[in-house]
Amino acid sequence: MFNKAKFNFIDWYMKTSVIDVFTICKEEQWLDRAKLEVIQLTKLRELLIHASENTKYYQKLFRENDFYALDILSFDDIQKIPIQTKKNITTNFSNIKSSDFSLYAPRITRTSGSTGEPFTIYHSGLAHTYLRALNFTAWSQSGYSLGDKYATFSGGSLLPDSIGFKQSIYLYLLNALPLPSYHLSKERFISYLNKLKEKKIKYIYGYASALYDFAKTVNAEGLDFSFVKGVFSSSDMLYPQQRELIEKVFGVKITDIYGNPESGLISYECENHNGFHYGMQNCFVEIVDEQGENLKEGEVGRIIVTSLNNKCFPIIRYDTGDIGSLSNEPCSCGRGLKLIKNLGGRSRDYIILPDERHIHGAFFNHLSSIYKADWLDRYHIKQLSKDTIIFQCLANRTVNKNEMNLIKDEIIKGLGRGINVSIELADSIPMTKVGKYKLISREFEIND
Numbered sequence: 106m107f108n109k110a111k112f113n114f115i116d117w118y119m120k121t122s123v124i125d126v127f128t129i130c131k132e133e134q135w136l137d138r139a140k141l142e143v144i145q146l147t148k149l150r151e152l153l154i155h156a157s158e159n160t161k162y163y164q165k166l167f168r169e170n171d172f173y174a175l176d177i178l179s180f181d182d183i184q185k186i187p188i189q190t191k192k193n194i195t196t197n198f199s200n201i202k203s204s205d206f207s208l209y210a211p212r213i214t215r216t217s218g219s220t221g222e223p224f225t226i227y228h229s230g231l232a233h234t235y236l237r238a239l240n241f242t243a244w245s246q247s248g249y250s251l252g253d254k255y256a257t258f259s260g261g262s263l264l265p266d267s268i269g270f271k272q273s274i275y276l277y278l279l280n281a282l283p284l285p286s287y288h289l290s291k292e293r294f295i296s297y298l299n300k301l302k303e304k305k306i307k308y309i310y311g312y313a314s315a316l317y318d319f320a321k322t323v324n325a326e327g328l329d330f331s332f333v334k335g336v337f338s339s340s341d342m343l344y345p346q347q348r349e350l351i352e353k354v355f356g357v358k359i360t361d362i363y364g365n366p367e368s369g370l371i372s373y374e375c376e377n378h379n380g381f382h383y384g385m386q387n388c389f390v391e392i393v394d395e396q397g398e399n400l401k402e403g404e405v406g407r408i409i410v411t412s413l414n415n416k417c418f419p420i421i422r423y424d425t426g427d428i429g430s431l432s433n434e435p436c437s438c439g440r441g442l443k444l445i446k447n448l449g450g451r452s453r454d455y456i457i458l459p460d461e462r463h464i465h466g467a468f469f470n471h472l473s474s475i476y477k478a479d480w481l482d483r484y485h486i487k488q489l490s491k492d493t494i495i496f497q498c499l500a501n502r503t504v505n506k507n508e509m510n511l512i513k514d515e516i517i518k519g520l521g522r523g524i525n526v527s528i529e530l531a532d533s534i535p536m537t538k539v540g541k542y543k544l545i546s547r548e549f550e551i552n553d
Contacts, residue, residue, distance in 0.1 A: 121231075130384065156419040159204045163421065209231065228417075243374075257283055258309065312339065313344075371383070377436060392430055429447050457488075485534045485544065488546070488548060493524075498529070504530070
């Protein structure tokens with residue numbers, strides 16, 4: 106009862122309804138595909154009609170492409186709408202906000218994901234609700250219930266050991282133990298081990314790369330973590346060797362979660378680990394080729410997502426920058442949700458410092474000098490050695506040295522004075538083989 110009271114308070118304060126939607130998501134994942142597609146198409150039609158009536162940007166876009174929301178009868182009908190990018194959304198930001206914006210409990214979200222491209226959007230209270238509820242639905246496969254204590258290897262603070270009062274209260278209500286994953290060292294991992302064992306925490310959630318580093322330390326120490334019931338990874342690619350070690354150390358199958366929160370996409374592995382079931386109640390996913398043409402089932406292409414519950418700031422046919430395919434085949438687990446397979450290009454690397462700290466790529470995403478830089482289109486971190494990095498920038502206007510030095514100084518402050526940081530303007534940013542912008546590259550080998 107106390108746990109439910111805490112979550113009721115969170116829902117009241119955050120203007121969300123996670124308790125109710127979590128229950129709904131757990132039930133709806135077992136509906137047959139046809140029923141889920143009816144829910145999905147109904148929400149898609151409602152969103153498009155709302156956008157056509159309440160947002161200046163989509164009114165103009167629909168008109169220019171002879172698209173009439175009231176006429177939509179199938180998923181294929183939205184192919185008339187041009188695919189949207191971060192640049193489209195950033196350029197037309199004020200005109201994407203709906204005229205009844207304030208009715209949807211909007212909250213601002215800043216992200217640059219793994220691409221290093223600063224991005225700001227709004228989520229409605231309902232969209233935020235679904236993002237959290239679907240995440241908890243993935244966890245529930247391991248027995249998680251709202252209010253169960255869990256540890257999280259992630260975070261968004263430049264000074265991870267200093268958590269603000271409001272954030273502390275929020276984490277307390279969630280029953281979450283934060284284990285910041287930016288500044289990682291053996292000593293820090295050992296302290297984490299002791300906390301987990303002392304508190305008998307059953308569920309662990311975090312960046313795949315951080316969980317892997319943690320598992321290596323646990324393995325070396327030979328400690329028993331049989332009390333752990335679930336491990337959940339997210340935010341960067343979970344490689345086979347990482348999965349193998351994490352599962353060996355903790356004695357449970359890891360559940361990988363793939364998401365693109367700005368577009369409303371949250372998907373998760375089931376017990377078969379044969380792809381990612383995505384929340385059809387919260388988004389609509391398409392796979393297209395380089396020309397924007399829809400691909401057949403099983404063909405690998407660009408992942409395009411429409412967020413179905415974000416009426417305050419509609420995000421329609423958004424190019425996530427990720428690569429994958431769709432499967433319409435029923436999964437033997439019994440869930441009716443469609444599967445995303447063959448994921449590629451999703452990676453969030455880390456840099457390694459002379460004292461062996463591992464600095465997660467998300468560290469850079471949360472520096473205010475970066476996400477507030479209106480001149481910065483995209484960036485890339487090149488690490489030449491353990492004590493030397495180059496911050497490469499793509500600028501959308503002429504930029505002076507003082508503006509660039511704001512970023513340099515904040516990086517040095519966060520990493521430490523012994524690190525050589527230079528910042529330079531670049532004509533292009535390196536891409537992966539599958540065409541995604543890479544956040545971090547290292548010019549030296551490491552031993553895993």
